[in-house]
Amino acid sequence: MTKILGITHGAHSSGIAYLVNGKAEIILDEERLIRIKNCRDFDESFDRYPYECMRQLVKRYNVNLSEIDAFVSCFDYETIRVIVSWHGYEVPREKFFLVDHHHAHAAYSLYFSGCEDDTLMFCADASGNNFSNSKAYIYENREMILVNNIEMNRKSFGHFYAALTELIGFKRIKDEGKVVGLSGHGYLWQNLYEVWKNLIVIDDTLTDLDIHHELGGGIYQDMYYKFFLLNGSRYWKNEDFIKRIAYTGQKIFEEKVTELITNLHKKYPNKNKLVLSGGIFANIKLNKRLNELDWVREVFILPPMGDEGLAMGCAISYAHSIGMRDLSVDNIYMGRSFSQDEVEDAAREILGDYVKFELSYDFIAKSLMEGVIFGLYQGRSEHGARALGNRSIICDATRKETYDILNGKLHRNDFMPFAPSVIDEDADVIFQIAKSRHTAEYMNILFDTREQFKDKFPTCLHPIDKTARIQIVKESRNKLFYDILKRYKDFSGYGILVNTSFNVHDEPIVDKPEDAFIHLRNGIVDLIITEYGIYKYTGIHKG
Numbered sequence: 001m002t003k004i005l006g007i008t009h010g011a012h013s014s015g016i017a018y019l020v021n022g023k024a025e026i027i028l029d030e031e032r033l034i035r036i037k038n039c040r041d042f043d044e045s046f047d048r049y050p051y052e053c054m055r056q057l058v059k060r061y062n063v064n065l066s067e068i069d070a071f072v073s074c075f076d077y078e079t080i081r082v083i084v085s086w087h088g089y090e091v092p093r094e095k096f097f098l099v100d101h102h103h104a105h106a107a108y109s110l111y112f113s114g115c116e117d118d119t120l121m122f123c124a125d126a127s128g129n130n131f132s133n134s135k136a137y138i139y140e141n142r143e144m145i146l147v148n149n150i151e152m153n154r155k156s157f158g159h160f161y162a163a164l165t166e167l168i169g170f171k172r173i174k175d176e177g178k179v180v181g182l183s184g185h186g187y188l189w190q191n192l193y194e195v196w197k198n199l200i201v202i203d204d205t206l207t208d209l210d211i212h213h214e215l216g217g218g219i220y221q222d223m224y225y226k227f228f229l230l231n232g233s234r235y236w237k238n239e240d241f242i243k244r245i246a247y248t249g250q251k252i253f254e255e256k257v258t259e260l261i262t263n264l265h266k267k268y269p270n271k272n273k274l275v276l277s278g279g280i281f282a283n284i285k286l287n288k289r290l291n292e293l294d295w296v297r298e299v300f301i302l303p304p305m306g307d308e309g310l311a312m313g314c315a316i317s318y319a320h321s322i323g324m325r326d327l328s329v330d331n332i333y334m335g336r337s338f339s340q341d342e343v344e345d346a347a348r349e350i351l352g353d354y355v356k357f358e359l360s361y362d363f364i365a366k367s368l369m370e371g372v373i374f375g376l377y378q379g380r381s382e383h384g385a386r387a388l389g390n391r392s393i394i395c396d397a398t399r400k401e402t403y404d405i406l407n408g409k410l411h412r413n414d415f416m417p418f419a420p421s422v423i424d425e426d427a428d429v430i431f432q433i434a435k436s437r438h439t440a441e442y443m444n445i446l447f448d449t450r451e452q453f454k455d456k457f458p459t460c461l462h463p464i465d466k467t468a469r470i471q472i473v474k475e476s477r478n479k480l481f482y483d484i485l486k487r488y489k490d491f492s493g494y495g496i497l498v499n500t501s502f503n504v505h506d507e508p509i510v511d512k513p514e515d516a517f518i519h520l521r522n523g524i525v526d527l528i529i530t531e532y533g534i535y536k537y538t539g540i541h542k543g
Contacts, residue, residue, distance in 0.1 A: 002324070005057075005065075006104075006315035007050060007073045007080055010307060012038040012173045014048040016057060017312035017334075022319060022327045026061060027312055027334035027383045028053040032511035038174060049079075050311075054087045056336070065089035072314040074101045074129050097318050101128030102135040102278070103144070104313030107320055109277035109302035110139060111329045113438070117141075118297070120271035122261055124150075125278040125306070126158030126173075133158065134278065136264050138271055142325055148264060155200045155208045155219045157257055157280045163220045164249035167227065168242055179246050180285055181416040184464050186240075186247030193248050195226040202259045254289045265295055277302040277309070281444070282385065284469050288446035291436050298435050303332050303442040304384030312383075332442065333390055333478075335381030338513050340532045346513035351521055353539035361487035364529060368396050368488055368497065373406070375502055375525035377516040378480050381509070386443040387501035388471055389421065389481035391509050391516075393525055394497045397457040402498065406459070409524050411505040419443050420460035421471040423485040423495030430457075430496060431470055443471045443499075460498045471499060480531060 006017040014030035031037060033052040057063045066089055073080050077096045084091045105123040113119065117139060124134035133156040136148035150156075162172035165179050199222050201208050236242075257280065265271065274296050281287060281301050291299040302309060312329065319327055338346075347354055357363065364374065376392040387393075393410075395402055397420055406418065427433055427440065431447040439445050446467040449457075454466040461468050475482040489495035502510045504524060510516045513530075520528050523541035527534055 002070075002319070002322075003068045004070045004072060004315045004318055005068050006311035006313070006318075007071065007075075007083060008307065008310040008314065009047055009049045009075060009079070009083070011047050013307035013310065014050045014053070015308060015311045016050050016053040017315050018057065018061075018063065019312070019315040019319060019327075019329075022324050024312060024315075024329045024331060024334055026057065028056055028336070029308055029383070029508075031508040032335065032381065035508060035515070037506055037508050049083050051083070051086060054083065058087050060336070069095065070097055070318055071095055072097045072099055072318040074099055074104060074310055074314060099314040099317045100135075101310070102132055103137075103146075104310050104317045105277040105302070105305075106135065106137050106275075106313075107144065107317040108309050108313035108329065109275045109300065109305075110137075110144065111316055111320075111327045112302055113273070113275045113300040114330075115139065115142070115325075116273055118271050119273045119275050120261075120265060120268060121275045121277070122264065123276070123278040124157050124257070124280050126156055126162060127152050138268055144320070147268065157200075157253065158278075159219050160200060160223070160256075161249070161253055161280065161283070163223045164246070164253070166220075167223065167249075168245055177282065178413055178416060180250065180283055181413070181462075182243055183246040183250035183285065184417075184462050184467075185415055186243030186245070188251065189241070189244040189248045191230055192227070192245065193252065195230065196223065196248065197252050197255070199223060199226070199252070200256050202256055203263065250283075250285060253283070254286050257286055258289055258293070261290065262293070262295075269295075272297040273300070274298070275300045275302075277305050277313075279306040281305045284444065284446045287439075287444060288467070291439075291445055296435075298438070299445065300436065300439050301442070301444040303386065303444060305444070306385070308384055332382050332384065332388060333380040334383045336511060337380040343513045343530055343532055346517055347535055350514055350517035351535070351537050351539065353537065355536050355538055357534040357536070359529070359531070359533055361483055363534070364484055365488040365491045367527070368394070369491055371396060371399060371402065372526045373402075373409075375510075375516055375519060375528040376481065376484075377502065377510070377513065377528055378531045381511055384442075386471070387499065387509055388442065389473060389478045389499065391502045391511070392421075392481075392499045393502050394421070394484070394499050395459070396492075397460045397496055397498045398492075400458045402459045406498070406500065409504075410500070417462045417469075418460045418498045418500050419469040419471065420457060420496050421473050421481070421485065421499035423482065423489060424472055424474045426489065426495045427470065427472045430494065431468060437472060440470055440472045441474065441477065443469050445469070456494075457496060460496075480529075484529070 004019040018026040119139040121137040485495040
């Protein structure tokens, strides 16, 4: 039996992943446990370490650290030794293995995608801890072969988008998704396009030197300088121009990433399955564009594409390096679950005044049609940024007013569209899904809506282009959620609901039942569905 523990920490992601005999057993994200988004206090700007994750591993899951064969990380031995020693075990140096940052991302994406020989893997983010900002691999004869490496002294796609995010007035490593949503409301600012399109020059790599790649220099400096040469400060706070800046930056970003990946494909024309990882592929508009390339047979985006996936990526990368190939890593529900007694204790502690109903799919379906907003809290929490039916807020997608109601409850920006979850058999009926159905299970790619449905589900379609970041729900993946959608379809005609993450804006997704019941007590949701029953708060809402 081989036991491998992956550990990561940093400025915006921190967690652990436990792999036993090639099977993923546990993945924990520190932000969920300590309730600090991205594991970082931005005002203080210091790293977080997975202390609480390690404590849970030892106390809740009874893992004996001395029995672990390999402690694996992208970070140095001394840091990992200290993290583990907090929990009573001194990691011998011979049990520690250092893994390349981008290889970890790519290995995780490869095994999650299904390991096919026609695979081209591309991983890109702001930067890694390996003096690179992206790497590309091909998969042949069950081996990952490095074919492209962009060093950190070259300009970075991740830094480009981070700079765009901050220029618009949002926070980097936090609000990039807002820029993606905002870009759909804008149109091209031609003058800005002309001066920004040459910030990054592509051949088969990023050719421009980024002389000072740290924040405040390099591409940041170039972007801001060229913007202000256009007298950009005149337009900075103009709402129309903010949308145009977002649109223009997004367009250039898509063009440059597409150009680089297409050039890589020209070198390896038999590789037409595109497997993507790294933080830039949280950009769902980019993913849609890549999926629509003629030469692409399928796009797969690793569900935890950012650094939240590094702990498991490290474990898989190491397992691959020692010859393990039959790795079971395609389950996204890898966090904590809680017993009926734990859920009941949390309800009594947080709610006090409540009633509990029997789990009834008829009641849920009828309530959804009446506009009730449910929290869906069941089983093990999802790994990664997307709520996929275990820590979700769900509601009817046909009511236009629900969009504003949800935005108000969750303190969201009104230009950020919600996402739909759709039952497997209705996915192709409502949306145009020619390929990449596997990725569509994880809400990481946009699809066009079929014409007859563009005005039917206003709460979960982008108001301008009518695209949707869908989750296809299969019975084999999530039976309780599937059954809800199935029964709702019996009443409404279509198995589609709004699914947004169970949290208010700027907080992590809920993890333990106390977190969920606080949202119920505060009026964020009307009722909570669990596998043990349906909860309703009967006291005075605190929110």
